[in-house]
Every structure is written in structure tokens, then in C-alpha cells.
Amino acid sequence: MSENKVILSVRNLKTYFDVTKGIFSPRQIVKAVDDVSFDIMENETFGLVGESGCGKTTLGRTIVKLYEPESGSIIFEGKDIAKMKGKELTAFRKDMQMIFQDPYASLNPRMTVGEIIKEPMIIHNIYDNDKDREDRVVELLKIVGLKPDHIRRYPAEFSGGQRQRVGIARALAVNPKFIVCDEPISALDVSIQAQVVNLLKDIQKEMGLSYLFVAHDLSMVKHISDRIGVMYLGQMVELGPANDVYHRPLHPYTTALLSAIPIPDPDVAKKKQRIVLEGEVPSPINPPKGCPFCTRCPKATERCHKERPVPIEVGTRKVACHLYEK
């Protein structure tokens, strides 16, 4: 994987939301994504983890330009999409697709499965007649493990796992190079989750796709990802190869987050000493001044409360923590 080319390069990306109530109130800004930089290679799965409200979904959505970034750049195959607009943006979307979290809400209940999968092909003018499109839909249904005769059915006739397969087929319809998977398995049952994860892996191998895999289920993310980024309060606190991050976490937040995962083995789970974090995630409207994690960090020093740490390279990894600065 090392000699692979960079397909997506995010630099100093910021996405802010204005949540000011009424014109006379003081301005309130949620810094959902605050100065995040990372690269994704070709054929790679980049896992993005964090608790709710850490900005991982916003980051994923900003990358496909569902949200307008405040500043920073998103370089996809040499072009900066952060500044793209109109027709250019539409054309770019052919290369980058998204799979959504909720398979019940992301499929139009009034369209048949065939129409749903066909729609992106029509928008991007991929085939000039309906016959070819229909053939392609049948092909896609087979790839994602559904039957060709499902084409005339409505989403309501499918189970959650099957609907997620339809969502995957729709994302694949335009032959993208990059897919943002926004918690694609968290709404599914355990036995179905594994089906979808394996399907995503197979498709990746076959079509040479890159994934940005957003999730809060850390064990699944480790399983599917080559590299992992850990987010906290809009910032990327640690980034590195999946196994390294799991076995030798550097940032105190990663350490705590990992020790919080319930291990499915009674012998390990009952003995395991957890690092239980005190308190909760601070509000992103008023984040701590220094390091975002300083209010809960067991190792925080005075400096952490004043100065925001800059990501530095430690071996294979990037960590934003004062502990590792020399």
C-alpha cells in the first residue's frame, strides 16, 4: 500500500455552522470541523472514529461538498473541490459517492429499486438509452447480492441489510473512485453488519475503490480500515495505521476511547481495567481554549489549557498532543 498515490488530500479544512439565535443575540459558531488535514491513498480505507458530536460526519459530508467548507482545501486528483461550483461540481460528483447511515431514510419510498439505482446514471448521462441502464442495474444488483427481479420492487419490501445493499448499488452506479461511507452499518443487526462489511471489502478489491469509513463502532473500524483518524471536538487528535493506533495508542483520548470498548470475551472483559473518562464532551460552541481534550485528560498540564497542540509526526503517526513534543 505504501507506493500508492494520494487520491484525496485535505488541508486545514474548517467547517463552521452559525447557530446564532435571533438577530440581537451574540454570534454563536459551532466549529464542527476545525483545522483538519489528512491524505487518503488509492485503494485505501481510511477509518474515521469519534464520539457523537466530534465532527466526523460533518467532515465526511464536507468532503463530498454536501456542506460548504469555511476555509481550507480538498484536493481530489489534483483539483481543489473546496472552491468548485455548478457544472464542475456536478461532474466531480461522478467520481465521489456516498453511502448513508440510515437505509430507511436514504431511499425514496416512492421509487422502485431500479429507478433509485438508475437515477445517478441519468443525471450523469452515463448511457444513452434505458435498455443499457437497465442492464447495468441488473449487473449492479448481482454485485451487491440482490436478485435481478428485485428491480421492480419498492424499498419497503426489503430488510435493513438489503436496503443498505441498494444504497451501495446506487453509489456504484456511476463507477466512482472514492466512496464516503457514513456509518453504513450502525443501523444494522450484528449478523447483517458482517455481511455488509464483507461486501464493501469485496467491491473495493474488485473495483479499486478508496473509502472514507466513518463510524463510532471502533472494533468494526479497525477491522475494515488500513489507517485510522481519531477525532475529538472537531479536531483530528491521532492518525496512523489501524493496528498501531489500536495496540499502541499515543493520544490520551485514543487510549481512553479504546479502553472503553466492551470486549466480547468474558475472561478478558471482566479482568480489564478501564480508563473511565470523567465528564462529558464539552460543547463545540465554547470549546476549551487549549487542547480540546484538556478538560477530561488525566495527563493534562497547565500548558494544555493554554496552547492548542499542533499535530506532529511520531513514527508512523501524527498526534496532536503536547506530551510528544520535544
Added chain:
Amino acid sequence: MALLEVNNLVTKFKTDAGDVQAVRGVSFKLEPKEALGIVGESGSGKSQMMYSIIGLLADNGVVESGDVMFDGEDISIKNFKNKREYNDFMRKIRGNSMAMIFQDPMTFLNPVLKVETQLIEPMLNHGNMSKEEAKKRAIELMKLVGIPSPEKRIKQYPFEFSGGMRQRIIIAIALANNPKLIIADEPTTALDVTIQAQVLELIEDLKDKSDSAIIMITHDLGVVAKLCDRIAIMYGGKIVEIGTDRDIFHDPKHPYTEGLLQCISNPENDDEQDLTPIAGSPPDLLNPPKGCPFVDRCTKAMKVCKDYEPPVSTIKEGHQCACWLLDERAVKK
């Protein structure tokens, strides 16, 4: 004597499409102070089974048959003259010797009542406590579940608490009358990982401190591995396997249990082993299969599995499994 004993419980839901057979003959026992985990996917009937036991079924739900013995008393609905009498009786038990913790901490609490009012309510309704005593106990409970400055926070409203703190309050309400049994229905599902760890730690701590038995309903095998002494696996409205935590995790007998363990990834392992998913999806309980509920997805299914319900075999004391493979008549390889 067992604290809770359930025998052959059958629950159906009347719908326009027909009867949904949510619980199809469930039997188990729970000893005092024991922690039992009930694991199953959505639609396996795990929640409806508990609601049948505590008398909180939706209006279209009917307990068709079955006996429920709780603390030496028969609390099966068929023992009562009518539903009203049953409800009146159950209302005295619930929140007193039997308490519940629900999944969603955002909707369980009444948003227009102060936390204090909600905490002392079960004590005033069931106990012989005066209001002053109840208030004192409420503050103790807040301390017990780890809420800082309880004297001040008890006067606040639920919206002033975060998700994890609300779940702590719900646990405090459940503990109010020192229940003999606490039923927790997915208590940490709505919470973030680090908050989930806090709440699990709290439940574990309370398990040691109090004399309550716990029934934990969840789909998360990691959670039961941490908290439970015994585990029941439910599928298609039936308990397919029940045993100690080690029986289930280290020596699973039912193909479904095995499959379930293979399709979760254990972050402690590093091998790039592929997950082995269970093909297909759970059975439709409007028309449940005649034989074993797992037959359509089972890799080891035999002819007999399709038409006949598998008998319950005992592997060893306390470890039971309903599968034809374990029957003495099955061909041994």
C-alpha cells in the same frame, strides 16, 4: 428458590396482517443476585418477552400461555380475573420489588417534572416513607450513581442533564425501593462509547453493592461479556441457547451462537481474518418456520430441522441448547 421462573411463555401480537408470534415458548430461571444477559437481534423477541413478564405489553399484545413465578408468587396473567386486576397487581410490583431501566434516557424522564419529584415518586407510591425521608434517600441515590453536587442538581429538570447523567438518574429511580430484580433493556445503546463505559462501570459496581438480580437485554455481546454471569441467546422468539458466560463465549453449541460470535470482530485479535457473516435474514414471525427458526440460515441444517422443532439438550448443568445436532439420534461425525 429461584427469584424468577418463566415457563413456556407465548406472546402474540394481533396485527392487520395476522398474528405476529413474538415469543414462542420461552422458559428460564433466574437466581437471586444473578446477572442474566438476554442477547438477540432486533425482532428476536427479547424485549417483548420481558414486557410480557412485567405486564407492559402494547394493547395488541396477548400473553397466550405460560407461567411466571416471581419471588414465590405466581404473577401470570391467567391467574387474574381480568386485565384490570392484573394491571393493578403489577403496578404494585413494578417500581417496587421489580424495577426497570429503559433504553432511551431522553424519553424516559418526564421533561416538566424536577428530577427530585421523579426520584421520590416510587418511594412515596410503594414505600411507607415520609416525604422528608424520601428526599433524603433521593440525595443518597444521586450520590450512589455518581452525580456530582446532588443537593443542587436534584432540583433541576431533565433537560439540564446530559445523556449519560440522565441514564444515571434512571438507574437511581430503579434502585429507589431496593428492588429484588432490575430489568435493563439496552441501557447503554443510546450512549457514546466513553459514556457507555461509565454507565457499565456503574452497573457493575452496583451489582456488587446491592442485592438485586439483573436481567440485561442487549444486542451487544461485549456488554454481556463484561456484566453477566449467565447468557441466553434468543432467535425467532425462542431461547436457542443458555449457559454461563464462558459456556456461551468459549464453548457455543448452537450454530447461531457460533455464527454470532464469528461475525463480530474482536479488536484484541490482529489477524486479518475475514468476518464470517450469517447469510440471509431472520425469520418472519408472522409465519414462523415449523421447525428450527434458524434452519434457513444454518450451514449445518438437516432434513429434520425443517419440519420438527429441535428438543432442548443439556450439555452440562446449566448449559442448554435447542438444536437437533445435539440430539442423541443425530448422526455423530
